[in-house]
Each structure stands twice: as C-alpha cells, then as structure tokens.
Amino acid sequence: xxxxxxxxxxLAHSYTTPAQLAYAANRVxxxxxxxxxxxxxxxxxxxxxxxxxxxxxxxxxPIMYCSGDDRSPQNLMSAGIGIGLDSGxxxxxxxxxxxxxxxxxxxxxxxxxxxxxxxxxxxxxxxEERLGGTxxxxxxRMRGEIRRGNQGTAxxxxxxxxxxxxxx
Amino acid sequence: xxxxxxxxxxxxxxxxxxxxxxxDAHTAPDFENELQKLLxxxxxxxxxxxxxxxxxxxxxxxVFMGVIEDIRENKGDLKICNAGEKVFxxxxxxxxxxxxxxxxxEAETVEKFKAAD
Numbered sequence: 001x002x003x004x005x006x007x008x009x010x011l012a013h014s015y016t017t018p019a020q021l022a023y024a025a026n027r028v029x030x031x032x033x034x035x036x037x038x039x040x041x042x043x044x045x046x047x048x049x050x051x052x053x054x055x056x057x058x059x060x061x062p063i064m065y066c067s068g069d070d071r072s073p074q075n076l077m078s079a080g081i082g083i084g085l086d087s088g089x090x091x092x093x094x095x096x097x098x099x100x101x102x103x104x105x106x107x108x109x110x111x112x113x114x115x116x117x118x119x120x121x122x123x124x125x126x127x128e129e130r131l132g133g134t135x136x137x138x139x140x141r142m143r144g145e146i147r148r149g150n151q152g153t154a155x156x157x158x159x160x161x162x163x164x165x166x167x168x
Numbered sequence: 169x170x171x172x173x174x175x176x177x178x179x180x181x182x183x184x185x186x187x188x189x190x191x192d193a194h195t196a197p198d199f200e201n202e203l204q205k206l207l208x209x210x211x212x213x214x215x216x217x218x219x220x221x222x223x224x225x226x227x228x229x230x231v232f233m234g235v236i237e238d239i240r241e242n243k244g245d246l247k248i249c250n251a252g253e254k255v256f257x258x259x260x261x262x263x264x265x266x267x268x269x270x271x272x273x274e275a276e277t278v279e280k281f282k283a284a285d
Contacts, residue, residue: 036233081266085262094263
C-alpha cells in the first residue's frame, strides 16, 4: 500500500487525467511485481470550483454518490480491471473514464473492500447493504462498531473510508 | 480456519479442479499446489469449477494470475465455471471476465475446449 501510494504520488505530477495516471501506474506495477500481485484502485480528480468529479475505476468497489436529498446513495461504476493484472493492452482498452457533476450538498464516498468484507466474531460480513444512508451515518456506524471491538461484535478491519462533501 | 478442499477429475486431456469452501490467504497455497501439479504433468487445459466455493479473497484471485501465463504459453487455457452470484461479483469487480472465460456449467466449458481442438 505504501509503495503504491508512492507510485501514485510520483506519477500524479506527470499525468493530468485519472485514466492516464492509471495507465502509467499499471505499467509500473505490472513490470515490478510478481504475477499474482495486483491492486484495485479508484483514481479520481475533483474540480471543486466547478464541482466536477472525474474518475477511473481499476477493479475497485464503486464510488458511492449521495445527492444530499432523501434518495438512496447511487453506485458510480465504470469499466476497468485491477492494476497489475495485465501488461497494458487489455487494461488500457477497457479502462473507462467518467465525469459527474456534483450538485450542492452532494457527497462522494470512496471505500475499500476491507470495509464491506470485514467480518465480526460471528463471521458476519459488514456487507455492501450496510453502506446505505448518508456518508456521515455510514461512517458513524462503522466507527461505532469498531469501538465495540472488545465486545465481540466489532469488525476488526483495516479500511480506507473517505468522503467529501460538495458545498454550494 | 475455514475449510477448503480441491477435487480433481480428468476428461481426456482436460483437467477439472472442483474447489470448495473458503479460498483465502490460508488456503490459497493448497489450490496453487494442485495447479502446479497439473503444470508439472504438462496438462494445460484446465477448468476450475467454483460450484462449492463460498468465498474468495484477493490471495485466492492471485493464484489464478500466478499460473495463467505459463498455461497460455503452452497453448492451453484456464476456464472458470459455476461461479455463484456472490463469488462471481468478486471476480467481476476486478475485471476477471476480461481476462478469463466464464461459463455457467462444467459441460459447456468442456465443450468449449473440445470445439477449439
């Protein structure tokens, strides 16, 4: 994870779009890791002034988009395969870049499968279904369950959970 | 530790590995060993039947990637069948259907191999 973060931070200086950055990251990872290693990632670029989010999904769980009203969150999907699974021909051909315009008050949530696949002491997965509601409520639910770690009901997970709220 | 089992049967020059249970970092070496045995026997037409697979982690997915180049360089292939909805979702999210052929049944997968002969 730390090594990949370094790769992305380095490449981000040279590439301006999420897809271009993902192509380059795939080339680096494919040529420097053993064949059974791969990484899933969402590469996203936020333009806060105009409220545009441009993203490319490389085998990662979808972005959760919450419009800020009472509607349920939507999954933002795009075609793509994991980084390091292919030398580049298939990866570049399939990877799709999408742009969405965030309405005022909307949020986007990026999370890893460490969240949805986390299991508690009973072997129950946190699951995608429990990601529903607002980002704040989901985050609070997760944090609350993690805090109860000593009571046998927690989801002892390593996870990344990031949400960003678009202001008007 | 969750249970994991591999059962093998051969149909002419095609080998079928039926994997059952939980394929994760703990059990991935068992699956990898079975695949390596096939490669040592120079059997490069392989079907992995996921009928009894309940869970697969990234370590399990890595096993597929670890052998595929060797198999295809020897004019073979590894095809996958009988993935349940939950297990297929894991493969699908990572884009595996762009890299491997998936079929609903073992019989259909065998036919695909035979049709390519």
